[in-house]
Amino acid sequence: MTLISLVKSGNPEAKSVKGTSEFEPGQAERKRIYLFDRDPHLTDLSQKLRSLGYEVASGPGDGNSEKCLAAVIHEKADPELELTASLIPDHKVIVLCENRSFDFRIKAARLGVSALVQHPVDLIELEGWFSDFDRDQQVEPKVLIVDDDDIVAEAYAFALQQKGMRAETLSNPLKTGQMVEDFCPDLIVMDLDMPEANGLDVARALRLSRPHLSLPILFLSAEQDEDIQHQARQIGGDDFITKPVDLATLTNKISIRVSRARDLRNIMERDSLTGLLNHVNFKERLAAEVGRSRRTGSPIAVCLLDLDHFKAVNDTFGHQVGDRVIQMFANCLTGSLRSVDVIARYGGEEFGLILLDATPEQGARVLDGIRRSFSNFLFDTDDGPQSVTFSGGVCGLEDASTTEGLLGAADKALYEAKQKGRNRIVLHSQLEQR
Amino acid sequence: MVEAFDGRFAELTAAFTKRLTSELDMLEKFGRELERHAADPAMFDQVCHVVHRLAGSSRVFGFGELTRPAQEVEALIAEQADPERIAEGTRQLAEDIRRSINP
8 A cells, every 4th residue: 555545545554653632621632743754763753743742643544534733744755745745635744855956845835835844854943834834723813893884794704704714793893992802803804984983083092002002903994085094094004995895805905914914913922932922922911811711700720831950951051952942842832732822931941821711720730741741852962862841830810810910829839849849830729728 | 615605695685685775765765855955964964874884885795886876975965065966866876776676
């Protein structure tokens, strides 16, 4: 059986190297990677990916319906790229290649290959692609349509949904603030002329809140007055679309705007080394999640993690190795947690997490699993393979009621974990009981 | 997926057409009141809102031919034109709507 026929027929022997463990809140369904290989080196790659929280399978199983983050194919296992071509319609495909020719790149690009990664594999580069795919797959762009004409707003929403976006409509502009808090849109489409409130005033009111300063607003109106259009742009309206506009033009414009807005926001909000949320935006997200949790009653677990003896890693092996450890730890968290969870680089070697719909106890269990996997991961250094561990402190809304209070409680628990000998997770509630 | 979308879009178009029918009644009434010089400011506001909405959204549901006559009535009201001219524009728009919903 050739690789390609095996894929087409479904592989009866395909089984995950490590099965999905019992799911609980805060714990991700393992992100699945298909690995096609004829190189023993990749056995090592498979083990490393497992250590980072991925489920690695040797190909699609029966029915070919399992969700898979990416198919990774070594070019020697598929020299004619036939297998690659057969997987591309349903999968993101990464080809590991030793062939540096540009011809090969063009051939791969024509087929629709998502990425080429040089072999031997730089795990951080490979995982960077996984993170990008995960973000694209899991978090569909969100658009809020504010228009008092509910029939038209619904039509816009359906057209956007057909383009793979999540769209909500709002006919009362006075509820925009609350809706933005709850729905967290990537972009707002705002009608200008509404009886309850003028779209310009609604936009001005939104801009009074710091987190909404950069939220893109696309005004939509039959307004012909150049002055009003100019005012709309001054408020930070990213564009002014004049009605009448047909649905195809509108959805294309929104699609481009929303994609650019997300890219820009990623650059602004994220730490450049790890691609995780930065300190400031983590605290803003925490404030929003605390508010949401209070309103909905669903629990959250707030966690601070810190790599153990990190200064010694830097001093002994150099900052380059230190940076790779930080990147790998960030990738491990991204690979092991759900896409809805909030992961941030809080400081140098400190990380902050918000696990949604999870109690602190559930959060601590999930983190303990990640702690065990990560401690088994070996980094290549000049002194041979080395492992690094981390400690963590976890709390919830029962421990503190404010953002600062929660961070303080998690930090106290983290301090206790360090005091007790590191490489462990401590719940703040356990401190209280003593 | 596409069928589901088409189905939902047909529903929305039906809702828009139903609303057009009630707007047609309102515009015809407005035209008659204008001729009798009996249209009050509240009615002007209401018509203004309706023609503004028609000018902006009728194309979305395949009634693009209503855009221009609706824009014309909107402009006449905005420039406080002679009531007869507004009445004439409104009558024209009403006729266009009637033709569009009963082709």
